[in-house]
Amino acid sequence: MMLLEMAAEGFGDRVAIGSADGGLTYRGLFNKAGAASERFRSGDNTHVAMADLSSVALPISLFGAAWAGLPFVPLNYRLTDEELSALTTRVSPAVVVVDPDDPDRLAGHAGIDVIERHRLLDLVCGVEPPDPDWTMTGEDTAIVLFTSGTTGQPKAAVLRHRHLVSYVLGSVEFMQASEDDAALVSVPPYHVAGIAAILSNVYAGRRVVQLPTFDAADWVALVRAESVTSAMVVPTMLTRIVGFLDSEGPDGPGLPTLRSLSYGGGRMPLPTICRALELLPTTAFVNAYGLTETSSTVALLGPDDHREAMASAKPTIRARLGSAGRPLPAIEITIRDDLGDEVPIGVPGEIWVRGEQVSGEYRDSPPRLTDDGWFLTHDGGWVDADGFLHVTGRIDDVIVKGGQNISPSEIEESLLGHEAVADAAAIGLPDRQWGERIVAAVVLHPGGAATADELRSTVRDRLRSNRTPDHVEFVAALPYNDTGKLLRRVLRADLAHLGDGSTA
Amino acid sequence: MSDLKPGSRFASSVCSTQVIVVKGAGEVDLRCGGVPMVPAETGAGDGVSADGASDGTLLGKRYVDPDETVEVLCTRPGDGSLSIGDMLLDLKDAKPLPSSD
Numbered sequence: 001m002m003l004l005e006m007a008a009e010g011f012g013d014r015v016a017i018g019s020a021d022g023g024l025t026y027r028g029l030f031n032k033a034g035a036a037s038e039r040f041r042s043g044d045n046t047h048v049a050m051a052d053l054s055s056v057a058l059p060i061s062l063f064g065a066a067w068a069g070l071p072f073v074p075l076n077y078r079l080t081d082e083e084l085s086a087l088t089t090r091v092s093p094a095v096v097v098v099d100p101d102d103p104d105r106l107a108g109h110a111g112i113d114v115i116e117r118h119r120l121l122d123l124v125c126g127v128e129p130p131d132p133d134w135t136m137t138g139e140d141t142a143i144v145l146f147t148s149g150t151t152g153q154p155k156a157a158v159l160r161h162r163h164l165v166s167y168v169l170g171s172v173e174f175m176q177a178s179e180d181d182a183a184l185v186s187v188p189p190y191h192v193a194g195i196a197a198i199l200s201n202v203y204a205g206r207r208v209v210q211l212p213t214f215d216a217a218d219w220v221a222l223v224r225a226e227s228v229t230s231a232m233v234v235p236t237m238l239t240r241i242v243g244f245l246d247s248e249g250p251d252g253p254g255l256p257t258l259r260s261l262s263y264g265g266g267r268m269p270l271p272t273i274c275r276a277l278e279l280l281p282t283t284a285f286v287n288a289y290g291l292t293e294t295s296s297t298v299a300l301l302g303p304d305d306h307r308e309a310m311a312s313a314k315p316t317i318r319a320r321l322g323s324a325g326r327p328l329p330a331i332e333i334t335i336r337d338d339l340g341d342e343v344p345i346g347v348p349g350e351i352w353v354r355g356e357q358v359s360g361e362y363r364d365s366p367p368r369l370t371d372d373g374w375f376l377t378h379d380g381g382w383v384d385a386d387g388f389l390h391v392t393g394r395i396d397d398v399i400v401k402g403g404q405n406i407s408p409s410e411i412e413e414s415l416l417g418h419e420a421v422a423d424a425a426a427i428g429l430p431d432r433q434w435g436e437r438i439v440a441a442v443v444l445h446p447g448g449a450a451t452a453d454e455l456r457s458t459v460r461d462r463l464r465s466n467r468t469p470d471h472v473e474f475v476a477a478l479p480y481n482d483t484g485k486l487l488r489r490v491l492r493a494d495l496a497h498l499g500d501g502s503t504a
Numbered sequence: 505m506s507d508l509k510p511g512s513r514f515a516s517s518v519c520s521t522q523v524i525v526v527k528g529a530g531e532v533d534l535r536c537g538g539v540p541m542v543p544a545e546t547g548a549g550d551g552v553s554a555d556g557a558s559d560g561t562l563l564g565k566r567y568v569d570p571d572e573t574v575e576v577l578c579t580r581p582g583d584g585s586l587s588i589g590d591m592l593l594d595l596k597d598a599k600p601l602p603s604s605d
Binding site: 010286 | 510511512524526563564565577579580598599600601602603604605
């Protein structure tokens with residue numbers, strides 16, 4: 001709230017959200033957040049949740065929740081109705097802003113106060129806001145984000161106001177944007193980058209343009225129509241954008257207004273970033289590495305690093321193109337071995353992160369922090385001689401496909417539910433388009449029969465379509481160690497030929 | 505004396521100035537308008553700035569001591585100047601990072 005109040009005071013007439021002509025100003029956003037807070041406070045709600053696409057209702061609800069002193073909980077609207085109500089129940093009693101195209105998803109649950117997006121927007125239209133009467137402190141919870149961990153049950157990560165404010169003050173300057181800057185946000189609200197984008201751009205005074213459902217042609221059209229100057233994408237989006245720009249041919253109009261493009265949220269295929277650098281010669285590229293639990297970005301590879309790496313013939317410099325760059329000034333990063341000891345330069349281990357913006361706390365499980373404040377990311381990585389961080393992937397085998405974390409255990413359980421399946425393992429293998437593709441290794445019962453397509457539809461029917469294995473490989477047995485633990489690394493090596501060989 | 509830690513907020517006793525601590529910890533004689541600041545919850549004051557401490561604060565600007573061991577950010581502007589004891593804080597040059605959002 002402090003950030004928005006500063007923006008409303010400092011540049012209240014600038015457009016915060018929407019088109020340069022007719023969008024919502026910072027003063028307008030402040031007033032609507034105040035009006036929304038009154039609605040959110042009614043009843044005995046303890047949280048403000050949102051199961052909806054990006055829209056102007058997102059910043060209104062985000063700041064309105066803070067004004068009302070309630071945590072904001074952006075939910076993944078792609079979940080099944082059952083999964084969505086299970087998560088919502090964990091934060092009830094709650095008011096939930098929902099997509100008007102699908103208003104009945106959460107109907108009939110006790111403690112869930114549903115409001116459709118357009119009703120909320122009508123309600124806050126032209127209403128005088130209450131006097132600024134928020135009482136939150138830095139310790140209060142600002143955001144609860146459900147992350148999908150290795151176990152099927154999503155964990156509720158907690159970000160307090162002090163974490164988010166530290167992140168913004170540590171990485172953004174007040175009103176650093178000029179009046180004609182515009183940022184295009186195409187990541188969904190339930191991704192930490194979607195929340196960070198709102199906060200950073202509000203504080204910077206940069207107009208935000210939203211693309212609720214990503215499509216490469218729409219994204220490019222919006223950059224051109226709104227004269228967008230900066231954007232953040234996940235690797236899968238960039239691959240598609242590059243493909244679209246290539247389809248326009250060498251004489252296509254390009255993206256001349258786009259001064260800055262940042263990416264993060266998974267493995268970036270090297271061919272994609274190299275082609276993007278060629279197609280957008282005047283754009284500054286930024287690779288950001290961060291996690292939900294660290295309030296988004298903790299390390300970044302800046303524009304000069306990109307161009308230097310691209311132009312260099314030295315393999316060590318060129319390899320930086322696949323790195324996450326250096327830690328932010330307010331962040332410390334260390335690489336530790338299994339015993340928690342720091343490893344020498346160049347040696348891989350687990351990435352540990354420390355800083356004021358780092359939370360590492362969860363609602364229903366103990367914090368993943370050491371006594372001296374280090375957060376264990378469960379990401380593997382190493383640091384080179386010049387301090388560039390190379391992230392190698394989740395230590396705990398989560399498959400990251402198209403920026404979405406997918407727990408192998410969900411897929412395995414679902415496959416094991418098929419009567420012909422004796423054993424199953426799901427792994428991620430390199431994929432140029434998606435970062436990783438899902439490959440399932442399946443052992444059939446003696447005499448059991450099932451086709452790959454049959455097993456794929458088994459998973460699709462029980463889970464969501466993005467959980468469906470891209471490939472099912474029938475094997476005689478899965479590799480286990482002597483304590484019965486599945487050796488995913490061995491399996492990954494055995495099946496490496498089923499990836500496309502791309503390396504980030 | 506004010507007990508500083510990153511994220512703690514202080515209000516002026518003499519004007520509308522409010523700040524949030526970005527860097528620095530421990531007991532510091534943080535003043536605005538020459539008069540010790542108070543925790544922000546206590547509210548803004550209506551006293552009078554001491555001589556030489558009334559150049560004012562600017563919204564969104566960062567102020568640091570010469571060693572840059574203490575950094576505060578102005579969240580509400582006012583007429584008083586920020587100091588530690590009698591030593592005025594300097595306006596810090598903004599060095600924005602490349603945007604990652």
